[in-house]
Amino acid sequence: MLYAAMRADEPRDIAFRRIVLSIPPGKVSTYGHVAAAAGYPRFHRAVARLLRIDPPDQLPWHRVLGAGGEIKLRGAAAKEQRARLKLEGVRFRGERVDMERYEHALKPWEVYKDLPM
DNA sequence: CCTATGACGGATG
């Protein structure tokens, strides 16, 4: 088993995944907010890492943005994310998502932890 | 052990 896959089974990563899964279509969140909602306020970079190593078809990775609604991917991947969001009706203001309208309010981790996936 | 590199974030000028 690959080390990356093992790491992805750590409780922290489970929490990150479940929170990302809770973001509904047409809504978005940020690396920092996902980390904080999971109970790990300084782990925004770990959230980004998880989205990078997880199979792309298992998580709505495109609904996670940088602070302020900024797409942090580069090149073709950035276009891909923007296209996916647009398909869900998420509108942009310039290069950023209009967070006032599309940011999903994440609930505290206790609300997610015992819910069915 | 140290350095470099990221799908980061905040503070500062």
Next chain:
DNA sequence: GCATCCGCCATAG
């Protein structure tokens, strides 16, 4: 808005 710097977590060499 832009440029810099620093802090933070994780991985690779």
